Structures are given as C-alpha cells and as structure tokens.
Amino acid sequence: MATFVEEDYAIDQPLVTSSGLRQGLTSYGDAHFSLFLRKVFIKALGYSEDALSRPIIGIINTYSSFNPCHANVPQLIEAAKRGVQLSGGLAIDFPTISIHESFSYPTSMFLRNLMSMDTEEMIKAQPVDACIMIGGCDKTVPAQIMGGLSANKPILPLVTGPMMPGSHKGKRIGACTDCRNNWASFRAGTLDVEDIASLNEELAPTAGTCGVMGTASTMACITAALGLMPLRGASAPAVSSTRLRIAEETGTNAVAAAGVKRTPQSILTKESFYNAITVLQAIGGSTNAVVHLMAIVNRHPDLCGSGDITLQTFDDIGRKVPLLIDLKPSGDNYMTDFHNAGGMLALLHTLRPLLHLSAMTISGATLGEVLDKTPFRTFPYSQEIIRPLTNPLYPASSLVVLRGNLAPGGAILKASASKDRRLLCHTGPAVVFKNSTDLALRIDDPNLNVTKDSVLVLQAIGPIGNPGMPEAGMIPLPRKLAAAGVTDMLRVSDGRMSGTAGGTIVLHVAPEAAIPTSVLGIVKDGDIITSDAGKRVLSVSLTREEIEKRLSERALDGEKTAWADCQNKRGYVGLYQRSVNQAEEGADFDFLTAAGPKMGLKEGSRACVFQEQQSAKNKNQPEMC
Template sequence: MADTKKQDRQADAAANATSNDKTGLRRGLTNYGDNGFSLFLRKAFIKGAGFTDRALDRPVVGIVNTGSAFNPCHGNAPQLIEAVKRGVMLAGGLPMDFPTISIHESFSAPTSMYLRNLMSMDTEEMLRAQPMDAVVLIGGCDKTVPAQLMGAASAGLPAIQLITGSMLTGSHRSERVGACTDCRRYWGRFRAEEIDATEIDDVNNQLVASVGTCSVMGTASTMACIAEALGMTVPGGASPPAVTADRMRIAERTGEQAVHIARARLTIDKILTPEAFENAMRVLLAIGGSTNGIIHLAAIAGRCGLEIDMKALDRMGRETPVLVDLKPSGQHYMEDFHHAGGMATLLRELKPLLNLDALTATGRTLGEEIERAGGGFAQDVVKPFDQPIFPQGGIAVLEGNLAPGGAIIKQSAADPTLMEHTGRAVVFENAEDMANRIDRDDLDVTADDILVLKNIGPKGAPGMPEAGYIPIPRKLARAGAKDIVRISDGRMSGTAFGTIVLHVTPEAAVGGPLAYVKTGDRIRLSVAERKLEWLVSEAELAERARAQPVTAPTAGRGYRKLFLETVTQADQGVDFDFLRAEEVTAKVPRSS
C-alpha cells in the first residue's frame, strides 16, 4: 500500500513538475493536453475579469477568505482582505482572494472539531489546485487556524498566517466581561440560582462586544500565540483586537511579506521545523493556553513528519511557568495582553528557553525578531520569569491504568485542593445520559465524588466535542459547590476552568479502559505524581472487557464514514491517518 502511494506521488510530481517550476499564473496549469493552450485559456478568462498582461506578470498571492455570516469571529474578514490586498500591491504582487470552508464554534454541529480536518483538506486542495506563489491564511476561530496550518503544511507552498483578532470586552453592571470564561461563570451562577433570568439575559448582551475571537486565553487566542511562536505570522500578529487599526496594519504588513516569501520561495517546511514546534510548546505552557492547543500542535506536527513527545512536554512544563495573567488562568483579557506588548513581551521573558535560530516568515530568525522588538516597558499582564502566576506550565500530562496513552489537565485553572484526590466514580455513559441525569435531585453524587463521562472522544461522539467541561450537578451547585473532579475522553473549551481531566487515551469507544469504569469504582488523581489511577485489579478489568466487548461506531456513507474509519486518537492530533506524513522523521522536542 505504501509503495502504491509513493508511486502515485511520484507520478503526480512528474506530471506537474514543468508547470510548478513556473511562477504566477503559469503555475499548475489545467490539464488539457496542451500546456500552451492551457495558459492561453487561463489568461483569456482572467482578462475577462479586467486584468492586464502587466498585472498577470506579478507574483500571485492567494488570500484565503473565511468570511461567513455563520462566523462572527471572522466578521472583519472583508476589511482584512482589503488591507492584505493593499500590502500585496504595495510590494508588487497580484492578490487573488478565494473562499474555503469556515468553521465557528457555536454554529457547527455536532462540533467544530468534527469539521476541522475537512477544512484542512479544503485548504490543502485549493492551495494545490490554484496558481499562487504564496498564500495568506486568514483564520481566527478555534479550529480555523489549525486547519489552515495543517492544510498549508501538506501543500508545501510559502504561507503566512493572518489572525482575525480578538473581540473587545463588554461591561455588565460595571463589571468587565468577555467571552467566554465569563459566559461559563455567569451560566454557572444561573444554574445555581444565584442570578435570575433577567440578569442572565442582560449579561448575554454584553459578553461579545464586537466581532472577533474570544477575548480570553481560550483556544483561538492560544492558536494565535502559537502561530506567532511557530514563526508563521509577522511579528506582533497574535494580539491586536479585531476591530482596531493595529489589526489592519498587521494585515497590510502580512500582504507585503507574502510577496517577499513568494519571491524568496520560503516554503512552509523551512519554518515549521522541530525547533519551531519546541518554541510553540514553550509558549503554550507559558500562556496557560488551551488544552486544545496540544491536539492542534500534534496534528500540525504530524503533517510535517514530526511527533509531539507528550512526556517531554510535561518535563518542559515543570521548568516553564505560566507568565501571562489572562483568564481563565488569570484575570486579564487579550486586549490587555496587546497593550502590554503582546508576544514580544512574553518572548523576551522566555528567551533563555527558546530556539532563537528558528526561522520565521519574515526570513529572519526568532532571536533577530526579539531584538528588533526593542526593550520592554512597565506593564502587569506578562509577569517576570521569577514572579509567575503559576510555578509550572499550565498543562500537565497524566499517565496510569485509566489512560495508558495519556491524559491531560489544565492545572493552572484547577482547584489546588482537588489536584490530589481519591474519590468514588459517578459514571455517565455518554452525553445524552449526562444531559438526562446531571440535574436530577435524586442523582447519587457528593462533592467528593469524581464525575466520569464516556464516549465523547474522537470516534465516540464523533468529533471529540467540548463536553468534557461537565457541569456541576445542580444539587451540588445549589449547595455552593464550585468545582469537582471530572474525567472524560473529550475536550473542553480553552475558556473553561476547573479540575478537569481530558483527552483520556485510548477513548472508551475503541475499548480504552474508560469504557469499563462503573459507578462506585475508586479513582485516584495525583497531579504532583502525574498519575490517573483506576483502583481496580487487572483481573477485574480483564473480566469486564470480556463481559462487555466494545464495538467502535461506524457509518454507512459520507464524511462521517470517512471520519470514523480514519480519525486518530488525541495523542496524534485527531487527524485523519491518511493525511499525516507517511514517515515520522523526528520527535519534538528532539532533546528528549
């Protein structure tokens, strides 16, 4: 099978070699059997759009347009596209925008993660199919940036990421609020009957004060910071809010830089190196970033023939403190991070731990860009390295007989009193079971118990939804409980908080040990020891597996069939197995 795939790739490369050595509209000619006619026809149609021969001689910069009425996080896409085009033209290129799939967290059923790989395929194939010398990837909402980086990594073109930017914060009764950590906090108060329907409606009007991505260090902001740490944006590209002039200037600079990388043929593989991924892992830990960032980094790395070493990530976390004081791990919002100097301020603090020779999309190294950013200034959002808001990285990697392939916890957003805890399992078989029982007054649960939710992993849901943020049972919320240990094979939003164990691997739907946990079993969580232990004997586990064999879910047709048959587990990024590079060339970090 591998030999056949290799032969197919060689045949495709041979067929396109002559065309792809060209630039601009001469790249990737449509196959009519006559290259001269193919170019003649292409030029005729583009001239029908009003272009001249002089314009057609310029380097072509594709601009991925992910604007959509269903995606408020990308509500500024039209303005960004115009600014990018201006930058491209100023640098002597020809801008060509085109649409791809756009995914929003709140408008995608069953979950945006289910569609991330489809967006990555759409992006990859459009980059391959259409003639361009470089591409600007416009993304912002949680899954759009990883999908674009995955697709671009596979396509191999010169590429640069443009983040749409975060929303502004609102105000509710003189309290500053923003999506979506405050969404969850206020909803929790409403469930506990601390506030009424009128107030929850009032706060709903203020949580999202403008277009743009969530204003806290959720997945969107995490991926923005990771993209800059990888070297895939212009310097300062992560933090400007969506509706500011700073964001528009970043867009113009991105367009200019796209022309430069097109002329230099600075392909994405020269930027997405093991050293770049190590830098991104450091940043993920230091920002108290979303747990989803691990999955997305693993997926992007997999497209590059790299594998994230989860044990090494945990070791890095022990020496990389959380420095960025943003919700949900801290108190501030993304616009505060931007006013504090954004990534430049953070990278200065992390400098001793970074690979400074890693190349960026500017053609300069990360170290050179840190120096060009100049000195710091007084601010209170990014803490000094020796005065962190949390002494270790925001994410810890757990192991044990309940998660042979690993699990994770966002320790910086957890209750310290619960991170060493042994309790009785209260089990929900799936999301429907949880929805039916979580708020029943007769639910047999106490605050010392451990909630376990099965079958919300990659195959089980499908799509690994953000249902891992299991709500506090209503009877406990009314009694004043603010946190409880929760365990699942799913994900949670980067805006969420609590003592929540996620990404249990293998998932229940493929026969992982989680599938056989019963209410009443004892589970031990020790974040200090990085342990997640199910206190049953191996013999008991074997007997339960024999008595209740698990059959993985299937589908008869369509994208769901493709998804269920090929999706990988969390440790490999929940990507499709056939989209990953065929060979792993290195583990990240390589020093491990």
C-alpha cells in the first residue's frame, strides 16, 4: 500500500493539479502547501494515501426529513459508493440544499436557481473527477443538470424514482393527479370529509416521487433521453431493489466517465435535446419540462443564443410526435405500469424512427448503439401502456406553443390533458383575478359573474410577479359551477401548473403580467379571449390602439407591482426578481446563462423592456423600478 507520494512534496517542481485530490486547490499562494494541508484534514477522516490516489467521485446528498421524495437517498448513496469502489474509485458524498414541492415557500421553482448555483459551485469547489447527482422531486433534477452543465465536470444524475400507487375502496390511486381530481370532487360536494380524509392516507403510500407522469417522472425520462443515465433509471420504483442496482451501476459509470473526462458540454448537442423534446411529447410530459429544458439549453455555451433550440422547437417537433404513453394525467395508468411495460427502453425502440441515433450518452456509446445492444420485444401488456406509432393515445402535439397579441413571447398548452376537448378551440369573456390573493377571495363567491363559457384569467403569478412562478395555473373551478357538474374551463395565466394536473389550461404567458408592456397585465373582465390549439393562437380582441392606451394608462398610474419595487428588496428574493428571465428562456437568472448577464438586454427581455418603458414615460413620473 502506498504511504508516501514523493511528487506531492517536491516543492522545487510544479505540481500537476488536473485531477483527484490535487485539483481545485485552495488559494494559499503555494500549491504544495495547499495540497499538504488538504491531506492533513482529509486524513482526519481515516483515508489512506492509497485511497486518496484514486479517482474521486462526488455524490450529492439531497436527503432531507422535509423531502419524502428523497427518503431513499441514504440507501442510494450506499449503493452508488459500492459501484464506485468496486470500479477502483473513491466515493465521497457531500450535501446541497434539498427542495420539495409541497414544503417550499413561496414555490419550489423560486429555489430551483438557488439549488443550481449551490450544485455548480460545490462541484467546482471540491476535488471531484466526476459527480453523481441524486435528485428526484420536481425541481431538483433540472437544478442539478443546470448546475452540473455549467460546472462541466462529468455528471451522472441518479433519480430517486417514483412511489408505488395506493388503494382506496378497491381502486388504485396515486399522487398527485388523484390528489387534484379528488380535491376537485370534494370542492364540488361529491366527496364527503370522511372520504377525503381516508384518501389523504393512501395517495402517497411509499417514499418516492409522484407515481404519474408529473414533472419528476417527466424529468427522469428526459434525463435518460439526453443520455445522462441508464434507461431503466427513469422508471424503477423508489422502493425497489432495481433502484439500488441502478445506483450501483451509476457508480461504475461515474468512474469510467471520470477516466476519459466525459463532460456534459461534450456529450450534449442539439440532437440530444431534440431527442429529449421528442420523448417529452411522446409521454405527454409536464409543461414544466419546457421551462426546465430551456434553462438547461441556455447553460450550454454551444447552444445558448444559437437559435437551434427555442420555444418554437417544442411545437415543431410536437407536430411529428404522437402521444404514446397511457399514464395519468393524459391517460389512466401509473409509473409502475410504464416500468413493467418496458419503460424508456421500450419507448425509445418505439420512437426509433423519430430519434437522432447519433447523439452521445454518458457511457461513450451513441443512443443508436445503446438500443442495438438492448433489443426489446413488445408484448400485449407493453402495447397497452406504450402504444405503437400506428395506434397513439393522441395523434400529435401533446404540448403546443400558442402565440398572439396576448402572448407575443409564447405560451404553453398541454392539449393532451384537456378534459373537454371542445375547449381546445374556444372564445369567451374573461373573468380576471389580479393575483393569487384576489383569486382566493373571489373564486367561490356565489355572486361571481362567471359561466362555464367564461375564460378564467389569473395575473401576476409569473417569474417576477409572485415571485417564482407558482403552480397556481390550474385555477380551481368556481364552486357553484363545479357543483353544477362543470369539470373543465379554459384558464389562462403567466404561471405554471403541476405536471400531475389536467384541464384546458394555458400557461407561461410571456411577457408576464408584472412587466409593464405585458398585454396579459391589462386584460379586464369581459374582454374576449380566444385560444385555438389548432391554429396555435392566443389572443384578446382588443385593437392595437386600445392596447397602447391601456399600457400608457398603466404606466402613468404607477401601478404597484412586483416589478415596481424589485430594486428595493434584500436577499435572495431581490436577487431573484431583478435577475430572472422570462419563461420562454427558462426562468433562469440572466447571469447564470452561458452568455452571461448581457443576454438579459436583448430585445423583449426584462431589462430591455424596462429601459423602453422608462424612456416612454413622462420624465416627471416617479421611476417604477
């Protein structure tokens, strides 16, 4: 066993600091002393020179007692360490922040960028040759990929996996589509308090992420499609032995990736993202994935600002891709069914004619080579859950991009999750709520002037407006209409909705209502709104003159919005509101994109819009921001 490494103490020779414990040395001005001191302290943990001479694989530990999606993280760490050490590496785990959707105020999305910064800086700061990133709950996986891509050391996502379904009165149920559907029934008066209390015990019966095609499962499938993790890693249940074997395999892969410095910026290309978007459309995935993928794209130096992947790319690809996966909320089944039907392996074989097979994976093989080595024979059960291209659940464009005078920057509609397909082409009068507080106060008012043909509009829940773009876009149906049997209405907002939610819901309207030039921000009760999924249109029937008049009035009024006082806020919330870009760019911080903060000054951006607004205002008016 090695007990002394002479070159580490050869102070008359330059120290090679490109890998292992020698990389990223603390800035003391003397590299040899920096390494000497580092070894002093790491040896306090009992490591030998032999151990410290091996490739160091970091393992990000996002365990938290507030995060049931990550309850299996300790077991995953142990299994991943086993894979690393069986392959000759040294595994060292370290913590970053942990985010859970239901335990994050004001919203988990508000903390996604913070987690990405934590991930990036810890990967860069510590002497790791590769990093296994354990995440699961909605925003953790995109945050880790964003940070890992910016740090650009070999990264290997390891998701915690979906939970198992529960049972209520002999019927399978699962978080969280059934949470929302049953809560809607309770609001409508068709479920009593005993039933809703009983359901509360069974909707999440095990650890793991939501057991439907929500955001967590969507991001797991997309991560596999990007080539960053084993295909079966997208769907194996959190509580299964398979999930532990995937963790061990990830440890093995990490040592191999470290040996050849297989970095995410070298692996991920526009073709990788085209494959991810194809999978997103085929699985009827979460609308949140659009925001997350755009944030990831804009972290890549070769793709940021290139025009190769924009919001429009999602719509262009979607027109060619049918919905194949029969899972809630677009279908009827659960992630365990998808896994048992063959999971991502079966899906990618089915989608093979639509994929870019030359895209690289973390294993060093192309996607086509991975599929060639792992053939999959379909069987009747698999084709019930994963439909063939000739028998899709929905013909194409599960997710569509809408544009018009109400959303010049674009908006997203998950057409496949519409409960009343007639609403996919609908025109109706707006019922406007100024913010989430206004919504809570008035939505169930018996005197609210609303019918089933109205369009519910919620303002000021965008990235800046709330802040953090909460999942409030699934506006609850007014109780009096729900009690009358109405199950869906057209709803429009600048916020998001859970990937587990369904309905005819237009989201991510850009620019958001908080921005002074936003048309969404000037919509009033009674304005006629049209949403046409077929024509990709979202508009309000106002003349250009009327729009300009209202925008001018809004500016002169000095309306108090989140935009107005963002410069005066301290701490992370101030940083967030001053720096976040719009949904179509990924709602990332402008200074974290590969292009840096100057990207925030391009036409239509937050900073540019503000500058235009200031120059257009009367010089005697007080500044808004």
